[in-house]
Amino acid sequence: MFQAALRYGIQQATTVEVLEEGTTGTVGEHIERLLKGTEDPHIVGQIRRALGDPNCVIEVRSGEDVQTATPDMPLRELLPQSAQQVEITVSQAHAGG
């Protein structure tokens, strides 16, 4: 089994157990699957709004390993070989000056 989590910034949205085969597919597809398992509609709305902004940031973490992603990237390719868990963090765009 593979543990998958979704976060919005520092807020936890959901954590689910998925089969390892379930890590095939794109990052966007995984986010959608995790959103369906999220009970808090407020966080769901925030994540969907953030994903609508092209400057939003998606970070895929597995232990110490962190990679950035876009929704169309295959999730499996972003993870280390030995990964047993994945945490996808969606963050709104942040302006710098």
Add this chain to the structure above:
Amino acid sequence: MNAGPTVRRIHRERDAAIAAAHYQRLMRGPMARALDANRRRPVAATAAHHGQTAREQAVAARRATRLEPCFPITVADLFGLTAGQDALVTEGSLHTGANGPAVGEGARVLCWRGSKRSMVPQGRLDTLLRAHLQSHLPSLLQWSAEEVGQPCDLDQLSGFKPAVAASAIDTFVHERLIPCLEQVAGCVLNEQVAQADPEDDTGDVPGMPLPTWESRFAFLSDRWLSLVPFAGSPGNRDTLVIDGQMMLVLDALPANMAVSRYDNQLRLALRESISGVSGPSARTAIYRIGGYAVHRTPRGRYFVSQYQPPYVIEALDGRLFYFGGAEVGIEVNGLKASAVVHSQSARVLHPYPHMFVYGGGFICMPRPQEYFAELSKRPLEEALLLHLEGARLTLCAGYLPQSAGVHPIEGTGRPVLHKAEVKRRRLPVYRYNKGRDHVASHA
């Protein structure tokens, strides 16, 4: 107009006095105390020390006459050039040698302009380079402290005077902030391995980014040669034969020019990674969990910080700029979110050249009033962590609003990494100032 001998003497004496004062200041710094005692002797005494190599004496002499920090190592030592040897690098392996018959297993025979010479294998170049850096780490630490600036003492950072008693802030930290950190960081999967102690980074030579050099080149007879395998007729071009395989000389330079180029690449690659986030901020932490830390300075100032591990920012032209780890922090100098979290509160707690970091290490975060109004409604601990996360993401993934001028990423002096090196080290790549159209094409 040429100055006369008296003016020149006055200039020499003035420069020597400035250099001596600079040297004394460095020797009083915290970094200097960690250095080898040999390197803390006065310059004259050090240079006269018979146990020193010619290179160390040259460094000492240059330090006495120059204010610019002197890079303490040279690839000339690594390649054996200072010992009068020739060097050959092919497929990432280093061979060195001089005129004479081939000896030992793995030795390669070169034929260059009619003369044969044997080259003895020394090992993988990246392994040798890392060992070379490790052996010079104290000197590199000192150089880094001079080049990047002394690490910040948190007590020396500018800030507003706390509006409440220190004991009230202390109570807030222990009763509300730390439990909140436990809750937020506790949600992170595998929190035990989420962050390495930044203090450990200082000696982590294997983790340093190394420059990417050509796959085949040689130093022969005081010339540097860039090589490519060749099978046709070379015409007027120079060739070098290695074990019967002809190499075409694509480019040639005087050896000292090539050494300077490699030294400069190495200097840029190491500049940030050595200093990292070491220093007093790493020693004042009273609590750490995940990537978060709470600091209490000797003078009773509190900071909450979040560590951003090394990352890469991709510029518009596709170049990949390496940024070392950063400890982003906010001083807790009040008990109301509106007083503590504002446009000038998030900062990097150590010297950190970056497009969005300005004086005092503050991170420029242009936000509408609604953003701060929303934060001020939240409990202080939540507001702190939300703003901290925003600051971290601004640092590594901040975009430039259309109203802002473009800050040149080249101005940060950050080293550029090859794509293969970024992939090998599995560094996260954030995009800098990509237009909306460009990002949309990825989605």
